[in-house]
Amino acid sequence: MAKRTVTEENEPSRKKLKTKTGKDEKHAEDKPSTHEKKKKKDKSSKTSPGSDTPGATTSRSEIDEFMKTNTIEISDPLNKENPPAPILSFDQLPERDHILYEPLKKFPAPTSVQSATWPLLFAGRDVIGIAETGSGKTLAFGLPCLKNMVDSKKKLKPSHPRAVILTPTRELAMQIYEQLEGYAPRVSVRVTCIFGGVRKDEQREALKDTAVVVATPGRLKDLESEGAINLSKVKYLVLDEADRMLDKGFEQDIKDIVAPMPVSRRQTAMFTATWPVAVRNLANSFTQDPVMVTVGGKPSEDPRANTRIKQVVEVLDGRDKENRLTQILAKLTKESPKGKILVFCLYKKEAMRIERLIQSRGYAVAGIHGDLSQSDRFKSLASFKSGAVTILVATDVAARGLDIPAVKTVVNVTFPLTIEDYVHRIGRTGRAGADGHAITLFTENDKAHSGALINVLKAAKQDVPDSLFKFGTTVKKKQHDAYGAFFKDVDVTKSATKITFDD
Numbered sequence: 001m002a003k004r005t006v007t008e009e010n011e012p013s014r015k016k017l018k019t020k021t022g023k024d025e026k027h028a029e030d031k032p033s034t035h036e037k038k039k040k041k042d043k044s045s046k047t048s049p050g051s052d053t054p055g056a057t058t059s060r061s062e063i064d065e066f067m068k069t070n071t072i073e074i075s076d077p078l079n080k081e082n083p084p085a086p087i088l089s090f091d092q093l094p095e096r097d098h099i100l101y102e103p104l105k106k107f108p109a110p111t112s113v114q115s116a117t118w119p120l121l122f123a124g125r126d127v128i129g130i131a132e133t134g135s136g137k138t139l140a141f142g143l144p145c146l147k148n149m150v151d152s153k154k155k156l157k158p159s160h161p162r163a164v165i166l167t168p169t170r171e172l173a174m175q176i177y178e179q180l181e182g183y184a185p186r187v188s189v190r191v192t193c194i195f196g197g198v199r200k201d202e203q204r205e206a207l208k209d210t211a212v213v214v215a216t217p218g219r220l221k222d223l224e225s226e227g228a229i230n231l232s233k234v235k236y237l238v239l240d241e242a243d244r245m246l247d248k249g250f251e252q253d254i255k256d257i258v259a260p261m262p263v264s265r266r267q268t269a270m271f272t273a274t275w276p277v278a279v280r281n282l283a284n285s286f287t288q289d290p291v292m293v294t295v296g297g298k299p300s301e302d303p304r305a306n307t308r309i310k311q312v313v314e315v316l317d318g319r320d321k322e323n324r325l326t327q328i329l330a331k332l333t334k335e336s337p338k339g340k341i342l343v344f345c346l347y348k349k350e351a352m353r354i355e356r357l358i359q360s361r362g363y364a365v366a367g368i369h370g371d372l373s374q375s376d377r378f379k380s381l382a383s384f385k386s387g388a389v390t391i392l393v394a395t396d397v398a399a400r401g402l403d404i405p406a407v408k409t410v411v412n413v414t415f416p417l418t419i420e421d422y423v424h425r426i427g428r429t430g431r432a433g434a435d436g437h438a439i440t441l442f443t444e445n446d447k448a449h450s451g452a453l454i455n456v457l458k459a460a461k462q463d464v465p466d467s468l469f470k471f472g473t474t475v476k477k478k479q480h481d482a483y484g485a486f487f488k489d490v491d492v493t494k495s496a497t498k499i500t501f502d503d
């Protein structure tokens, strides 16, 4: 794969991509033909309970009970009265004995989001899946992707992958790749992971013979524009962390990447834990008759945190933060010397300062932020994952999606830019059914977030400190177009020129 990652290289000269795809296909993206619509409609009726599909062997009352207990809502524009039923066990997967599913045996049952989205995705429907952090979304979109590749009768054309999974950070791309690699080789499906910050040579080579590409948008666009990859045969597209991918920072890149893959000829899956109003309309333009699946209640203005995470908010004077942080770390490490602690900062410079502070107190600590080289970012992550260091200081590049085993506590030294980022940050703990703990230091500077934070705390049945109420309960409308985690991952000591994202 292009985990075949290497060191820096010079920028090669870029060729304009010459493909057969052109205007006609772009038009097709806007307006699917009646025939194509009908095809998808047929697929939708196939998934109704009682038909020959996964889920069909469970009684309606069992399904209703399951959906109620797990607060699953499924809204299908093509089948409003009788939306497709979830599957309740791995036995109900299509071709249940398929070799692809064997590694699932290590899990007791599908998670709620897998139960609800698998019947839809296996049947070829577009899906927008919204479920709490750490709930198994990667396999929710990953397994149907691999099955789709297995079922594909056509021979793979060199450099023409059939599936693309887009994700905002390099670490996340690698993590998705690693999860898929637990399944793909069993069915001889080749998966390649590409992202920026490393050499392109091996990525170009790997792209020649791959069915599935897991990528960050910038590098994929780059390789596409130089002709190393042609996306016109893509029939399965995933936007992981979909709200992040559709906000202003990535929107244009995503549009450019999907342009050669008409919406009518591809299946699109979008997954996330947070679904801000700002991106919802845009999401519709990337999908065709998507089924909306929500686990844990309909998405509201305020995102929902995983309820197994105990959230503690401490309101304090900004000048006391560092002292308080060292007290917290002393207490946490005394209680649980091996317990992993993830410390979030907003700025790169701040993260470096806090890392130094923690180091000066004698702790083994690593850092991860946008100023580090890619290999240092991977090294930090690996040593935190393995437990070689128990404290990791990070900016929001690590807020989303990263599945680090047994993070005991998340500490927010500085509040993130958006309430969605808060939910993603604390979601690094309490994963896969475990309990978690998050401590947030909140100062007057963060008061614009008090209303939204109070709502998140209340919705997750957490205590709201009186001191937080004094900042007000109004929820401010998003003011900045570039909502999202990375906006402030810039060097604030330089005059700001360009906001950079992972590529």
Ligand SMILES: Nc1ncnc2c1ncn2[C@@H]1O[C@H](COP(=O)(O)OP(=O)(O)OP(=O)(O)O)[C@@H](O)[C@H]1O
Pocket: 107, 108, 109, 110, 111, 114, 131, 132, 133, 134, 135, 136, 137, 138, 139, 272, 273, 400, 401, 402, 403, 427, 431, 432
């Ligand atoms: N059916 C299952 N039962 C138990 N654990 C599972 C199951 N499916 C996946 N997992 C595990 O749950 C953990 C979290 O999964 P994953 O990383 O896909 O979460 P996520 O929903 O994408 O989280 P986030 O919103 O933070 O990106 C992983 O370690 C994964 O192996």
